[in-house]
Amino acid sequence: xxxxxxxxxxxxxxxxxxxxxxxxxxxxxxxxxxxxxxxxxxxxxxxxxxxxxxxxxxxxxxxxxxxxxxxxxxxxxxxxxxxxxxxxxxxxxxxxxxxxxxxxxxxxxxx
Amino acid sequence: xxxxxxxxxxxxxxxxxxxxxxxxxxxxxxxxxxxxxxxxxxxxxxxxxxxxxxxxxxxxxxxxxxxxxxxxxxxxxxxxxxxxxxxxxxxxxxxxxxxxxxxxxxxxxxxxxx
Numbered sequence: 001x002x003x004x005x006x007x008x009x010x011x012x013x014x015x016x017x018x019x020x021x022x023x024x025x026x027x028x029x030x031x032x033x034x035x036x037x038x039x040x041x042x043x044x045x046x047x048x049x050x051x052x053x054x055x056x057x058x059x060x061x062x063x064x065x066x067x068x069x070x071x072x073x074x075x076x077x078x079x080x081x082x083x084x085x086x087x088x089x090x091x092x093x094x095x096x097x098x099x100x101x102x103x104x105x106x107x108x109x110x111x
Numbered sequence: 112x113x114x115x116x117x118x119x120x121x122x123x124x125x126x127x128x129x130x131x132x133x134x135x136x137x138x139x140x141x142x143x144x145x146x147x148x149x150x151x152x153x154x155x156x157x158x159x160x161x162x163x164x165x166x167x168x169x170x171x172x173x174x175x176x177x178x179x180x181x182x183x184x185x186x187x188x189x190x191x192x193x194x195x196x197x198x199x200x201x202x203x204x205x206x207x208x209x210x211x212x213x214x215x216x217x218x219x220x221x222x223x224x225x
Contacts, residue, residue: 030209035154042202042216043154087154096167097142097159097209104153 002026004088004102011108012078020073020105022088029090032064032071037104038084046086047073075107083109113137117203117217124193124224132188132220134203143186144204144214145178147171154202160186161209193224 004024012018022032031050035043049055049064049071061074075082085104092098116135124130136143145157158178159166165178177189186205190197200221206214 033213037154042218043204045213045215048213089154091209094167097144097161098156098167098169099144099146099159099214100156101154 002029002090002092002100004090004100006086006088006102006105008103009106009108011110013110014078014080016078017074017076018078018107020075020086020088020107022071022073022102024069024071024088024090024102026090026092026100028093030093031091032062033089033091033099034060034062034073035087035089035101036084037087043087078109080109080111083107113215115203115205115215115217117201117220119220120218121221122223124222126195126224127192129189129191130193130222132190132201132203132222134186134188134217135184136186136203136205137207137215138184140205140207140215142166142206142209142214143180144206145188146202146204146216147199148202148219149199157188157201190222193222195224198222198224 033048034046037043047062054063059076064071085106087104088102118133143160147155156169158168158172179187200219202219203217204214
């Protein structure tokens, strides 16, 4: 089967850097994605890693290591509005277009 | 900016009734999805749709559920004989490419079964 593990909660202060880890167990997948979801809102795409290494998009960066079955989302210069849930997700290369989400990490940004 | 739109935003239905949730994906997207999120829990994949047919479905997507693309713009999820445990937020999403490269989600339909 496929599963993704994320910490349930992370707390950080405004202006800091925070890393949200995601470890996964899946036999094969196209890539690792990250989504942000504010309370009552829809998931919003943040980043995607098809290959190993670091992808940078503004204040957000994402990393993937297939050999370690591990990835992370790095948020820099934290702002209060970054308080939200963050989900990692994989699309198994099973022939269809299924996406499996992790349970999510709730980020609390304090002043 | 193009967006995925879903209607209604909130649906209340009696147990045993049928509901149809509607979605208009982004016009040039090729892949369509339905997801479910029970309050406070993770997003769960239900079904993906490509080239006018189901590409993959999860264990949740049993005979109670069906999807349809009745015309060139709408994408619907039908839930028959609703149960209390079907109460959840249902999200439609679409993407230009396969997998999860960048999927755009609608704002969701909150389904409450009473």
